[in-house]
Amino acid sequence: MSKSHSAVMLRRNVKHLTRNPTSVFNAVLMPVVMMLMFVYMLGDAFSVGVDYVDYATPGMLLMAVCYGLGAVATAVNSDMTKGIINRFKTMDVSGGAVLTGHVIASVLTNLIAIAAVLGVAFALGLSPNASFTDWLGVAGIVLLLSIAAAWFTIALGLFAKSPETAGMAVLPLVMLPFFSSALVPADKMGPGLKQFAEYQPFTSIIETLRGLLAGTPDSTDTITAIAWCVAIAVIGYVWARRSFTKRA
Amino acid sequence: MTPSAITVSGLRKAFKDKSVLDGVDFDVPAGTIFSLLGPNGAGKTTTVNILTTLMKADGGTARVAGHDITADAKAVRAAIGVTGQFAAVDELLTGRENLQLMVDLSRVPAKDGKRVVADLLDRFDLTEAAGKHASTYSGGMRRKLDLAMTLVGNPKIIFLDEPTTGLDPRSRRTMWTIIRELVADGATIFLTTQYLDEADQLADRIAVLDQGRLVAQGTPDQLKRQLPGTHVRLRFTSGAELDAAARIFPDATRDDEALALRVPSDGGTKSLRSLLDRLDEHSLSAEEFSVHTPDLDDVFLALTGHTAEAAK
Numbered sequence: 069m070s071k072s073h074s075a076v077m078l079r080r081n082v083k084h085l086t087r088n089p090t091s092v093f094n095a096v097l098m099p100v101v102m103m104l105m106f107v108y109m110l111g112d113a114f115s116v117g118v119d120y121v122d123y124a125t126p127g128m129l130l131m132a133v134c135y136g137l138g139a140v141a142t143a144v145n146s147d148m149t150k151g152i153i154n155r156f157k158t159m160d161v162s163g164g165a166v167l168t169g170h171v172i173a174s175v176l177t178n179l180i181a182i183a184a185v186l187g188v189a190f191a192l193g194l195s196p197n198a199s200f201t202d203w204l205g206v207a208g209i210v211l212l213l214s215i216a217a218a219w220f221t222i223a224l225g226l227f228a229k230s231p232e233t234a235g236m237a238v239l240p241l242v243m244l245p246f247f248s249s250a251l252v253p254a255d256k257m258g259p260g261l262k263q264f265a266e267y268q269p270f271t272s273i274i275e276t277l278r279g280l281l282a283g284t285p286d287s288t289d290t291i292t293a294i295a296w297c298v299a300i301a302v303i304g305y306v307w308a309r310r311s312f313t314k315r316a
Numbered sequence: 317m318t319p320s321a322i323t324v325s326g327l328r329k330a331f332k333d334k335s336v337l338d339g340v341d342f343d344v345p346a347g348t349i350f351s352l353l354g355p356n357g358a359g360k361t362t363t364v365n366i367l368t369t370l371m372k373a374d375g376g377t378a379r380v381a382g383h384d385i386t387a388d389a390k391a392v393r394a395a396i397g398v399t400g401q402f403a404a405v406d407e408l409l410t411g412r413e414n415l416q417l418m419v420d421l422s423r424v425p426a427k428d429g430k431r432v433v434a435d436l437l438d439r440f441d442l443t444e445a446a447g448k449h450a451s452t453y454s455g456g457m458r459r460k461l462d463l464a465m466t467l468v469g470n471p472k473i474i475f476l477d478e479p480t481t482g483l484d485p486r487s488r489r490t491m492w493t494i495i496r497e498l499v500a501d502g503a504t505i506f507l508t509t510q511y512l513d514e515a516d517q518l519a520d521r522i523a524v525l526d527q528g529r530l531v532a533q534g535t536p537d538q539l540k541r542q543l544p545g546t547h548v549r550l551r552f553t554s555g556a557e558l559d560a561a562a563r564i565f566p567d568a569t570r571d572d573e574a575l576a577l578r579v580p581s582d583g584g585t586k587s588l589r590s591l592l593d594r595l596d597e598h599s600l601s602a603e604e605f606s607v608h609t610p611d612l613d614d615v616f617l618a619l620t621g622h623t624a625e626a627a628k
Contacts, residue, residue, distance in 0.1 A: 151404035152406060154398070161421055
């Protein structure tokens with residue numbers, strides 16, 4: 069077949085983004101608002117040893133990824149529950165083509181939000197010491213996280229009963245950054261929460277980004293972060309492909 | 317003999333331990349309309365899902381367009397078009413873009429795409445709305461677009477799962493006309509419906525599905541012969557009146573709970589007049605009088621001994 073199904077699906081998803089700008093707007097607006105609120109409004113009240121904007125930016129980059137996920141889960145679920153995926157299946161369109169379209173659209177939304185957050189961070193005085201390779205590392209980790217989160221979100225979206233529950237299902241992913249070292253160091257938290265924050269996947273990712281931006285990357289953090297991302301991506305991918313095949 | 321478009325034998329499917337299809341057999345000759353009739357939950361959509369390769373059967377065999385649905389699913393998909401129970405249109409795309417999407421995913425050569433889209437828009441009266449987002453379409457328009465999308469690539473066998481559920485009477489008639497035209501062009505239609513009149517209007521053969529089993533199969537005329545037929549329903553105010561009326565109409569069936577009597581009748585003025593005259597002769601008067609033509613409920617009552625409602 070001369071026409072690539074993947075390209076057709078991706079074009080459809082990108083068209084959705086341009087037709088439904090509110091979902092992109094929300095994905096960009098929320099992390100920017102969080103950035104302004106925590107850094108510009110409350111930032112001086114935190115003492116974390118460094119300039120607060122330098123401390124908070126890595127966590128905000130993570131939030132920029134997470135806030136886009138609700139719309140992705142809702143979109144995938146509505147494709148499933150409204151019979152659109154069934155239609156594609158009876159036309160012999162592969163799960164790979166349909167789902168990859170959603171993944172790329174999700175990553176694109178994330179990249180727009182990340183660019184916005186970085187822009188605001190620089191405006192608020194972000195002063196990284198990252199070398200060119202460190203920046204490449206930042207880009208790599210953020211991209212990896214974005215792809216992993218997209219596959220996992222798509223799996224949740226395919227699994228959920230309705231678009232509403234799909235939107236709710238990603239809420240833990242949106243909340244998780246608050247219980248990590250994104251806003252304050254984990255060792256300043258109360259017992260229980262402190263251990264949770266230390267070991268949950270987002271903390272290692274945030275610490276990796278923090279190290280890279282400061283020009284002092286930590287290899288343990290980096291390996292842990294990559295391992296978490298790969299694990300989340302693989303679980304999401306396998307789960308999504310299975311749901312796609314099984315659910316009719 | 318005409319070749320079969322669809323042959324199904326001993327089809328079984330269970331979800332967890334609940335049996336949904338329990339040994340279903342039928343045969344659909346090419347170029348005909350076959351209607352699977354049944355209430356919600358009878359197993360109609362499951363049958364469609366299995367025959368369109370969306371779901372695997374637990375047992376039995378089925379061939380669609382001559383291909384085995386499990387061994388040769390790809391060949392089956394290439395021969396069929398499917399319109400599901402809900403209009404599966406992309407609401408963020410326009411009508412034209414929805415059809416173009418189908419062209420891009422189908423085997424239609426890219427150079428013919430524009431013409432195929434324009435022809436379908438024209439045929440379904442959607443040219444005027446072609447540039448509007450499908451989210452602004454009425455229910456009837458969505459259904460039409462949905463069906464038009466199914467027809468991209470000229471499938472030989474078309475599955476329609478409750479194509480008129482939720483449509484207003486006019487849109488329903490339009491849909492019926494379209495379905496008849498498809499068969500006139502040589503397609504085979506597999507249609508599910510909850511409406512007896514729809515199956516009666518369209519189908520060459522009807523199979524009645526109840527709790528995963530086919531309880532009857534035949535032409536609409538053959539099925540109607542098994543039905544109680546048209547009758548007059550008389551409702552009385554007291555049991556004594558019902559008793560008296562039951563004595564003068566010995567072939568009637570009584571419903572003690574509703575204090576009603578069903579008297580067989582052809583519904584013509586002559587037989588109705590004589591029925592009323594006999595009531596008069598015995599100085600009886602009914603509280604309510606209605607002429608009743610058989611519907612799905614009667615089919616179920618006649619074939620299964622329970623109503624469609626109770627089958628849920």
